[in-house]
Amino acid sequence: MRVVVLCSSPYSETGCAMAARLAQTGRVPVGAISLPAFDRTTLLRKFAQWGGRDSARFAWSKLAPRRNKTTGVRNPYLGDALQHSGKTLRSLQEIGRTYGVPIMISANQNSSLAIERLRQWSPDVVVFTGGNILRKPLLAVPRFGVINSHLGLLPEIRGMSSPEWSLLEGVPLGVTIHLMDAGIDTGGTLLKREFRELDGCDSFIDLRNRMIAFGMEMVLETVAGLEAGTIAPHPQADQEKDHQFFVMHDWLKSQAAVRLGVRPVLSVGEASE
């Protein structure tokens, strides 16, 4: 099974851990394409949407991430995946050197150069952990398609702030592995599972971190299932209904937190992975 990983940054813990977990389970990625750490286009888009102050806060949160003091990583549930020979792998380049994964840095994952490189790798499946909104030419390259781990149960909860919306909408917390298409979280579902590991969960950041790690294991299971032919995409029901949610306002987040019984509010940048 030839797998390629797409990442939002060479320092994305989710992207690095995904590549590492694939390698650790015997499916060393044949390549990884990442946006640069300091992406001018993203920053300009954030600037246009948020203005100077908030985009500066966003950039700072990316450049100086808050790491867990014990594990040395932002998402402690990915700590084990990022460990190798007693050291923590912090970048895609380190992952590449350790596991022999070719890395491409591209400011646009849809660019003709990126797609050409992807074709050269001739992947069976691409695992998306972050980056651009993917266009059709890229989506058409891998044999099985591009898969994404979505932190909500589809089709009920599409879009942003999925765990928070799930809590307010009375939909069970869960993760769905699905194929990506031109819509927002509208592609066929591959694996869907409720998430119940809430003991000791003390914030939405913690919840999200747990769900990311949970979803990562589901991705591994999905890739294995696709290879074995035991998992196939199921078109989402209820396509005509608008299930897309957007970023939740802080006050509603605080109400969702009450339902979960945790600390309420995320700040800029913390919800981006």
Add this chain to the structure above:
Amino acid sequence: MVEAAGLMKGPHRIFPLLFRISADAMRSRFDQRTLYSYTSTIRPTEEALGLVIDWILRAQQPDGGVPAYYSLMRGYSESYPEVTGYIVPTLYDFAHATSDSDAAHAAERATNWLLSLRMSSGAFPAGLHTGEEQPSVFNTGQILQGLVRGYMETHRAEILEAADAAGDWLASAQSPDGSWSGLGAYQGAAHTYYSMVAWSLALLASETKATRHRSTAERNLDWVLKQIEPSGWTGGINLKGYPTFLHFIAYVIQGVLECGIALHREDAIVAASRSAWVLLRKFEVHKALLGTYEAEFKRGMSFVCLTGNAQMSCVWLRLYEATGELRYLNGALKMNELLKQSLRTRGNRGALGGVAGSYPIWGAYQPLRYISWGCKFLADALMLELRLKRAFEARACAS
């Protein structure tokens, strides 16, 4: 030119004007082009509400009339009967929410001033209060809203009598198809944003139980619903020489929605929600609503029409209340953050706490002005937000 001449009479206004223009130029270029920020509440809602209500109370004239706007070039305008009318419910709502007797007193003074403007036909005059006596359907409808609320609060017979007469005049001026056109209609043409008039008549009918007022409202509502496209586009605004400002689109939607709620017309609520949903999605995706739209919600001018935004916040909050759809509440809360950030906490009395016509201040809708109806709609949106948040929390506690 008249506005600019104001600077000749009041040269002291030049520096605040230049300051405002350069501040908005800097802000719109380098920070918050659309004022959108979902990150955190910068200004508490209660504080912002106090600021806008204070703007209204400061602007009110000794005779009770409320000016249309404060211009950065010529100062306060003459009193505006239309806005004075529909500011009355806002002032009473604030008085009840905060036990503020000043606001209740201001509402009574406004009502008394309106009663003094009654025409013998029962209609109320058009435009600013300049002494001209041209009857106006829209002004009469908007003033009727204030009269109905004034009567509900005080039970004074003369207020009900004036409201009843206004309702009768509106019924007599209505065309057979349910619209209002000709004498008394702006530019002599029929407009769908007169759904606001139908809403006032529905409120009057609820209070008096008079079927004639209810049927006048129903006829207009039926006509407006026929003009709304399946896409949600609010056709028939029909203002010659003006772009379709968000303010008027929001008027159509708000009038249809509130009329639908008052008359228990599900078809109207569904139609309003279809249009409101289109704008909600645009706001969520683009982080802003445009100041104007072309037909079928195609892209118009890209300034921010703050009043239209506040109206849409009211619409989304009422739709959340009516349907329980949380995405309306989410959009409205974010919109209110945007609007609260637009308020000025320093400056002269006409700018402090005022809602500008446009952001940046030179945008096409009411440029270089702080407008009283902008304050009214923002106050309504903030009061709705506070009320619905309390209800949400109470439900959460109960469950």
